[in-house]
Amino acid sequence: MMKLQYSDILGYDLLMVVCSSPDPGVLVRILAGCTTGAMAVSFAQPTDVVKVRFQAQVNLDGVARRYNGTMQAYRHIFQNEGLRGLWKGTLPNITRNALVNCTELVTYDLIKEAILKRNLLSDNLPCHFVSAFGAGFVTTVIASPVDVVKTRYMNSPPGQYKSAINCAWTMMTKEGPTAFYKGFVPSFLRLGSWNVVMFVTFEQIKRAMMVAKGRTEAPN
Template sequence: MVGLKPSDVPPTLGVKMASAGAAACFADMITFPLDTAKVRLQIQGEKTAVDGIRYRGVFGTISTMVRTEGPRSLYNGLVAGLQRQLCFASIRIGLYDNVKNFYTGGKDSEYPNVLIRILAGCTTGAMAVSFAQPTDVVKVRFQAQMNLNSVSRRYSGTMQAYRHIFLNEGMRGLWKGTLPNITRNALVNCTELVTYDLIKEAILRHNLLSDNLPCHFVSAFGAGFATTVIASPVDVVKTRYMNSPPGQYKSAINCAWTMLTKEGPTAFYKGFVPSFLRLGSWNVVMFVSFEQIKRAMMVAQKRTEATN
């Protein structure tokens, strides 16, 4: 066994939500430069980059950003990213088991139907976007802006960005791209959680590994790859639409159509490698941390109850 042992008592909703939020923030801090590189590659093509800068590949993008804008540019939007994960991951991951049980009618089933899992994943993903959308808009815009000079920077700080968007674009600006984001995160969430669930379940059912770190690692890696393949097209449209100035695109669908007609189908898979590197590594760090933090919180809760 590697890491903490699984608890005999199921974790409470509060434990699951807190563990999911903490694990997602930890994963974001480690993988954020890959996410920033992904955003830069995704928006490349919608307009000529400043001073003719072009990004080629994930490591080329990171290298160019460090050389022209400094290392801190890789963490543009981190504060908004952590704010996003605190409310986003705690809902979409923390509520998943409870929503899954709700759809089964409260019946304890060791292996729920795949359709029930997919429905639960889509539900919690859509619910999370409703709360976290403004943080996602600010995060994307920070990652997209270039730090070459003061003129090219749209926002100086996270709170100033929320205020600026609200004053100039209204509430609709803060919730810009909600539809593609709900679509993207419903896909991501159900693929991520359902794939992780199924792979982990198959491994444990066939006694290939015990319910610990190696099992969580393999399950999370598989979930990351499957999620990247399915969610990349929607993710690119979401990023382009969120980052666009008012009036550039009539809607998310118009944004997708413009990309298709002007850049071709491959535009929907721009930034695929950094997306996979980011989602794969993010899933591994997040799920492994989530399982261990959840178990650690359960141990602490048991000790507190025993003392009382």
């Protein structure tokens, strides 16, 4: 599962500054979050394909492993499936990562702003913790279906599914809606904890940089 990175937050902040005022609306936030998420996947898709397939073969008992190393996996996929194999599942992955980035960033901002506006907490560690944890929960609810489809489709043998949409439809008709939320609890715990670490550290680093900048610009 691809997660929000510091570069995504920086790109999100930069796009909001370029596209709007210092207090952008929800639509601008959503567009900024989706853009950074889609751009990241466009370059990193082959790495994610290899990672997903490595993880899947660990759980196979009594079956010979297809891949013995990272470079061998890239060569095997390219030789047997071509470039399309390395970018298999790009559309659902872009959709998923755009959703994750957008939901995490926008939800974090909105929760934080609501807390500060109602004077529930001051702009410090507890506020950042609650906002990040809330963003992690909302993101898991929204992104889990796409993530499950993406993982299953990327790991499927050639010909099993015609497309990611066909994969999702097969899951729905054969396993029901609950299939899209398999592994929800561990996904939430991982994404929630990751969000807490990411946003809390980012806020502290940003605050430290602002203090340092203020000291540098202060007259002697």
